[in-house]
Amino acid sequence: MDRPTTPAIDIKRQDGTCRIALQGDWTALALADCGGARDLRSQLKSLANAPDSAEWTLAGVDRLDHIGAQLIWQAWQGKLPTHLTADEGQHRVFARIASLKTDGWKKRMVDRFNPITVLGAGILSMFMQLANGVTMLGQLAFDLLRFLRAPQRGPWREISANIYSIGYKALGITALVGFLIGIVLSYLSANQLRTFGASTFIVNILGMAVIRELGPVLAAILIAGRSGSAITAQIGVMRVTEELDAMSVMGISHGFRLIMPRVIALAVSMPLLVAWTDLLALLGGMTAARLQLDISYSYFLRQLPDAVPVANLWLGLGKGAVFGVLIALTACHFGLRIKPNTQSLGAGTTASVVTSITVVIVADAIIAILFKDVGI
Known part of the structure; x- marks a missing residue:
């Protein structure tokens, strides 16, 4: 040269x-x-x-x-x-x-902050995203009907791969967090119960709190941060590499091949992860109760069915399935909205995780109000 x-x-x-x-x-x-x-x-x-x-x-x-x-x-x-x-x-x-450089080399003036404009833009953006979510939900219903009509042509490989990556690979982190939360909750409750001479009610507090609320919510938050972000990033990378455009050119449905397998995988995996988290959280709580209140494992297990009606278990597992569907839809929604650049990929993944966790908490509050008389 x-x-x-x-x-x-x-x-x-x-x-x-x-x-x-x-x-x-x-x-x-x-x-x-x-x-x-x-x-x-x-x-x-x-x-x-x-x-x-x-x-x-x-x-x-x-x-x-x-x-x-x-x-x-x-x-x-x-x-x-x-x-x-x-x-x-x-x-x-x-x-x-x-x-x-359309305006020469002069410094551009910064637009003044207008709170009404910002509020209006935020409300319009929220309604647009809700409309897109409803559209995605309707498309999911049609894809599920298509899948039920011809299950032999369904994306079984994608479903099984997502169950493995979302469910099996999350067993370690959910077990660790569940066990530690059980220990913390048991230690905090034990100090108060010992004061009032009601040590045996540790079974009621742990069982109801873990099986009905903490287990589903903890598992959902962990999966939203771990798997929800991964789903958004995967679809976003497909947008950046133009794989989504190639699928459209070949006539392959995004909903049938990308969204539906992940929704089914999360709907199947989440109840199992909730049960796994409940089990480890109760184990951590029993361990702390044994050390703090001298309550044996056998007594804890004998009293648990009487302290916590089985309806709470089914309610917790049902919450897990609902949370899984919401996380999958939110992650896919933000993944499809990503533009073909790296900055949009990072912002979309962050927004997906934050929105997924918010949606899970809101849905948990609504379910708690609707089923307040179930299992109590």
Whole structure:
């Protein structure tokens, strides 16, 4: 590769006219190798106030890239001079820079903060996302009917792969968090129950809190952060790599091949993860109760069915299935909204996790109100 020619500026003034000729290579490499690059910048800065009658010629410029063109563009104050001699390729480079800097090199004024506009935009965005969610839910219903009509043609491989990645691989983290939460809850309750001489009621508190509320919510929050973000990132990467566009061209339904398998996988995996989390949380609570209140494991297990009606168990498992469907739909919704760039991918994944957790908590509050008389 030839070594770049040193850039230079030749200024000639004759009979009241100014002729400015640029020579050499005006590229990033040439400017970096040039020991007098600072002098070139100062010369260009002094030419910023050159008269409109000045004649500029780039005939002596061998190579020109965006770095060199931007330095020249600054000397021209964001517009082409009246008298310019340049070839077609050089004109294209400057046209590209002009399209990026539409308002010259002046600093843009920042729009004033308008709370009414921000509130209105937020409300409109919320309604648009709700409309998209309802559309996705309707499409899911049609895809499920199609799947039930011809189950042999269903995406079984995708369903089983998602059950493995979402359910089996999450057993470790849910077990650890469930066990520790059981210990913490048991220790905190034991101190209060010992004060009132009601140590045996630790079974009622742990059983009801874990099986009815903490187990489903903890599992859902962990899966929203772990698997929900993964689903959004997977679909977002498919958008960035144009795989979603390729599927549309080939006539492959996004809902049938991407959304439905993940919804089914989470609806199947979440109740099992809830039961697993409940089991480990109760084990942690029994361990702490044994150490704090000297309540044996056998007594705890004998009293648990009487303290917690079985309806609470079914309610907790049902919550898990509902939470799984909501997490899958939210993650797929934000995944499909990602634009083909890395910044949108990161923002979409973050928004997916936050929204999934919020939706889970809101849904848990609604279910708690609707089923307040069940299992009590």
